[in-house]
Amino acid sequence: MTGTTENQQPARRSDATRASILTAARERFAADGYEKATIRAIARDAKIDPSMVMRYYGNKAGLFAEAVAVDPGLPGLSVEPGDTVGRTLVRHFLTLWEGNEGFTALMRVGATDPAAAERMQFVLRDQLIPLARRLGPDPEQAPARAALCASTVLGLALTRYVLRFPESVALDPEEIVDWLGPTIQRYLTAPTP
């Protein structure tokens, strides 16, 4: 083994450049969206030539795809007792968003790009709906209940990370968990109102 992690590839010299491009791309996409994040601007940030971006990532779409290749992974929520799932879920999403700019990028772009919007549905369909089906009183209501949860979480992300409303940015993470946790819990488990 050559590096810190075991790689099959022989660790080429250009890996540093590749990484710096990807980092710059994530920042630009998260800050400006797809159209305004030009390849020239990303290349300038990464301090290389725009043509290198093309060589390493094919085209702009390919670069974006790799920049937002994030894994939401709701880990081990199946073994949750069921009483605190709401709080746990909110806390999970919060730490996820705070640490990875890819989510902000995906969301900003999803507002105008159907492909990115569809990619966001993956979380809803693959993780939230099954969760709602397992915890809720009526499996048939699972899609509706999961949709409400998604709108809650994404609404916070929108006002806090995308639109950056000062009043939303000022909220303390634990304060958010205290308020949104019961909401999610109710959407998932409470009887139909």
Added chain:
Amino acid sequence: MTGTTENQQPARRSDATRASILTAARERFAADGYEKATIRAIARDAKIDPSMVMRYYGNKAGLFAEAVAVDPGLPGLSVEPGDTVGRTLVRHFLTLWEGNEGFTALMRVGATDPAAAERMQFVLRDQLIPLARRLGPDPEQAPARAALCASTVLGLALTRYVLRFPESVALDPEEIVDWLGPTIQRYLTAPTP
């Protein structure tokens, strides 16, 4: 009086063109966002020449400004008994969004344009915060409580009108009121959790 409404201006012949441009612009902005909604495409929809857009609205920014000049107006919520404010507010936003494409346009663009994002804060600052200050137990918490309400409403708008998640689109309006009403009510009036 010449038309249905009283106008000070003598009702010029180009008013129909002006209106068709504005309608096409609203649709395009709402569907594609700012960058992808090109003046040429809008002009093609309105069946006129792109140069007419410039003559009547100065430039693209001016056109967008008039296209999203919508008034959220939370009417008479001050006289609401206080017990059903949550439901009333949700219902109000819902009818607002269903009827006017300007909101969708503003939101889609706000995801990448800071100016549009700031325009959206107007609703929060001018209407939601005062409401929270009047109804909530502690005036100092008004910004935080209002921010939570904004994130709730905008989250629904995001998944339903912008990202168009099928599970969110499928929700019945009254079903939404039933679920989101109590949430808003709690954010506004419930004691700190």
Added chain:
DNA sequence: AACGTATGCCAACAAGTGTTGACAGTCCAG
């Protein structure tokens, strides 16, 4: 009828975009 104005179209511009190919230096195996 005649004139000034409003309305519309056409062609073109400068700027910026993603993308491509040719060319120079650098590294490493033989």
Added chain:
DNA sequence: CTGGACTGTCAACACTTGTTGGCATACGTT
């Protein structure tokens, strides 16, 4: 040392964008 592959730069391409000015036509007033 020498060859070929890797890494990077430069200049240019084809295209789309917002925007502008000139020119033709229709209108309303006198």
